[in-house]
Amino acid sequence: MARTKEFDPDAVLRRAMELFWQKGYEATSMADLVEHLGIGRASIYATFGGKRELYLKAYDRYLESRPDFIELLSQPGPVLPAVRTLVEGYAEEAAHDELRRGCFVVNTAVELAPHDKTLARRVEANWDFIETALTSALARARAQGELAADRDPRALARFLLTLMQGIRVIGKSSDDPARLRDAVEQALSVLS
Template sequence: MARTREFDTEAAVSRAMELFWTHGYEATSVRDLTRHLGVGQGSLYAAFGDKDGLYRATLEHYRSTFAEAALRTLDEGADARSAVRALLVERIRIAVEHGGRGCLLVNAATERLPEDQPTRRIVRDVLDANQEALADLLSAAAERGEISTRHAPHTLAAFLITFLNGLLVSSKITPDGRALEPLVEVALIALD
């Protein structure tokens, strides 16, 4: 009787995330995954069910690392404009790394939706959480008089998330932070 190889699933998810992020879901085969992770196919399936299960696990890992770090950036800003600028510039920096691999969640949305409903839920949850955090920040900033009240905070937050998603797609085409960062200043005009 063959013994299932034990491995660190958290480390495997992190390594698989890098592979999916660099090559995408479709271009990453199970063979690529087993080779990159150094595990057998049976162990991979026992831990995650299938390639889709591992992919969803990588999206959840991305959510709990990169997406949560982005929300912490909002809490660390001295004022709303600085916090939003820092968030957007940091997302550009991450997206242009490694030759412009973009954002794993935006990549998932463009590659896997609308057919893959579990992926849609994960992406939607992260976008909703980001938008809600931005709306809270902008609402408080409007009350303090830091930003204009011309637009509702939820509308501004939705605009900024939409802008960021477009910027992250653009980062795959033009993986140059110096070319993309000036666009952030244009988007920040919406806060005036």
């Protein structure tokens, strides 16, 4: 007869995500996971697979837990204030991350994507998603006359995506929120 799980897999996955987010993949040992998750190694393997499979599930959980900015960007009315809110939100979140975790996706891109094709594809898919959402919003802004007709929504979206990911990197290593605010203000001025 199979034993029932004596833990909540969803709660354990959330804790695994937090640990990987804080320490990274390589710096997190199986012993760290056992201690932090409060379950045995055999339970981790039986429920999630190995460390890599757990990391992939934690990555997916992170994406699921992020706010849905598509709703913000697709609201009726002016678009550029929503874009500004999104970019400023990235800077605010980065500036107030007391644990200096950065972004799980950016951390994955830097640590693992260069040598892990599966994670590289997942990172690219996430960035494609953000780029597409921004391109759509900026095309709508151009159609509504908020953005000059000669502005390329896709190029601007790529610029903002790069800025937003850079914000995550700077926020992880700098304790100067003015650095982020100034960069955001300068970047958003290209939309005017």
